[in-house]
Amino acid sequence: MKTRITELLGCEYPIIQGGMAWVAEHTLASAVSNAGGVGLIAGGSAPIDYLRDQIRKCKEETSKPFGVNIMMMSPNADDLAQLCIDEKVAVVTTGAGNPAKYIPAWKEAGIKVIPVIPSVALAKRMERAGADAVVAEGTESGGHIGENTTMCLVPQVADALEIPVIAAGGIADGRGIAASFMLGAEGVQIGTRFLASEECQIHPTFKELILKAKDTDSVVTGRYTGHPCRNIKTKFSKKLASGEKDGSLTPDEFEELTLGSLRKAVQDGNLDEGSFLCGAIAGMISDIKPCETIVRELMEQAEKLLSK
Ligand code: TUI
Numbered sequence: 373m374k375t376r377i378t379e380l381l382g383c384e385y386p387i388i389q390g391g392m393a394w395v396a397e398h399t400l401a402s403a404v405s406n407a408g409g410v411g412l413i414a415g416g417s418a419p420i421d422y423l424r425d426q427i428r429k430c431k432e433e434t435s436k437p438f439g440v441n442i443m444m445m446s447p448n449a450d451d452l453a454q455l456c457i458d459e460k461v462a463v464v465t466t467g468a469g470n471p472a473k474y475i476p477a478w479k480e481a482g483i484k485v486i487p488v489i490p491s492v493a494l495a496k497r498m499e500r501a502g503a504d505a506v507v508a509e510g511t512e513s514g515g516h517i518g519e520n521t522t523m524c525l526v527p528q529v530a531d532a533l534e535i536p537v538i539a540a541g542g543i544a545d546g547r548g549i550a551a552s553f554m555l556g557a558e559g560v561q562i563g564t565r566f567l568a569s570e571e572c573q574i575h576p577t578f579k580e581l582i583l584k585a586k587d588t589d590s591v592v593t594g595r596y597t598g599h600p601c602r603n604i605k606t607k608f609s610k611k612l613a614s615g616e617k618d619g620s621l622t623p624d625e626f627e628e629l630t631l632g633s634l635r636k637a638v639q640d641g642n643l644d645e646g647s648f649l650c651g652a653i654a655g656m657i658s659d660i661k662p663c664e665t666i667v668r669e670l671m672e673q674a675e676k677l678l679s680k
Contacts, residue, residue, distance in 0.1 A: 373675060376536040377559030380484055380504055381463060382437050384408030385671050387549075388486075388507075388538060390563025391415075391441020391465050392515065392649070394638040395574055398426045400663070402433035403571035407667035409562075410463060411438045415452045416634075423452060427459045437462040439484075444469025457481040465507060465561075468516050468599075470494065472501040486538065488561075490518020495529045495537075503535060507561045510541030514564055514602050514651040517541075517592065523555065530556025544653040546673020553678060562670075564651035570662045577641030579660060581606070581648055587655035593647075594630070597623045604648040608633070 377386040387409035389396065393416035401411030411434070413426045423440070430438055440461050442452050445468045453474045456464050464471075464478055467488040478485050479502055487498045488507040495506050508529040510522025518525075522541040530537045539552035540561035552560050566572055568582050581604045589605045593612040603609040612629065615621030621629070630647055637646030661669075 373671065373678075375558035377505060377538060380536065381410050383410050385667060386538075386559035387667060387670065388412065388439070388463075388465070388559065388561045389566050390513075390540065390561055391439075391443075391467060391488075392563050392567070393417075393443060394634045395567065395572065396441065397573055398430040398433060400566060400569065400572050401438050402430045403569070403663035404566065404667070405430075405434045405436040405438040407664040408436075408671075409663075409667050410436075412441045412463075412465060413438070415440055415442045415446060415448070417443070417446045417448060420448060420451045420455055424455060424459065427455070427461060439463030439465055439486075441465045441467060441488075442471070442474075443467050444471055449474075453477070456483060467509075470497065472497065475502045488540070489529070490520060490525070492525075492528050492532050495533055499533050499535050505536045505538060505559070506533065507538045507540050508557070509561070510539075511592075511602075512542030512652040513540055514590075514654075515649040517600055517602055522552075526552060526555040526557050542651060542653045544651075544656050546670050546675075546677060548653070549670060549674035550677035553674075564654050565657060565666060565670075566663065567650060568657050568660045569666055570660060574638050575641030577643065578637060578648055582650060582654050582657055583659070585650070585654035585657070587652075589655060590650060590652045594626060597626055601647065601649060602651065604650050604654065606643050606646075606648060608644055608646065609648070 385408045389404040391412040391414045396414035404411030463484045465486045526539045536558040538559040539557035544565040633647035636642040637648045
């Protein structure tokens with residue numbers, strides 16, 4: 373399937389992997405790229421030496437294009453932006469803020485720049501700043517989210533921009549891809565489906581939570597801190613949600629409790645103190661497969677639907 377996204381990124385299929393903080397490391401990224409999509413390594417707030425090592429390992433594992441996701445709230449964002457230039461990374465996606473100040477240097481270095489945006493206004497600013505494409509991310513996504521849904525956001529962003537749009541949020545099978553294309557997207561970003569892949573290195577407890585999740589098993593916490601995050605319902609996320617609702621946790625206490633909680637979920641599978649970020653589509657995912665199988669099945673189903 374050829375679109376402006378496959379042409380821009382030099383990949384076989386218009387699928388990019390979500391830049392999931394603490395989750396998206398070189399093993400997952402190279403597996404997605406080798407499967408014909410575009411894998412991403414998450415910068416998160418990790419030290420630069422760790423990320424350089426991740427990028428170099430990924431280069432050893434795949435000759436296909438892969439990218440790095442930079443979280444704008446990271447204290448390391450400046451250094452990571454430069455690392456992507458030094459390491460000649462093919463693609464950069466950004467989240468949780470406005471990357472405009474970095475775009476000229478990335479473009480100069482030949483990097484394809486794809487900001488993740490939750491609104492039409494920010495999408496237009498990114499196009500004016502020189503972005504090559506945007507990911508329009510609906511509130512169905514896991515992690516840090518905006519308020520608009522994928523169904524409402526994607527067509528409005530597609531109408532507002534000349535550059536291609538990648539849809540994200542609530543996409544985990546070929547039907548989601550076909551629907552995204554009907555909304556005007558030319559690619560999709562998929563996160564939660566890849567959590568349940570063989571190559572994803574998260575704690576087995578995290579994978580188990582995804583496989584067991586029902587349609588109603590995700591919850592958004594932290595709206596009152598200004599950083600709403602979608603997680604799987606656990607004892608911990610329910611405690612955060614009720615503390616936020618009934619006022620028994622101040623925003624400062626909430627932030628204190630969630631400090632380090634992504635690592636505790638991903639590495640330790642800690643159900644008492646970990647934040648298991650995942651999208652609202654987790655309820656549809658019931659098996660763990662290799663990335664190659666996931667990508668092939670997604671594309672087979674999407675192509676069949678789109679050719680009808
Ligand atoms: O960034 C994400 N998802 C993430 S980042 C993350 S790590 C984190 N942990 C705790 C708190 C905050 C982050 C976990 N998941 N998705 C892309 C995304 N970007 N969603 C929303 C945005 C966004 C929000 C505001 C992008 C730009 C923006 O700009 C505001 C402005 O005007 O500067």
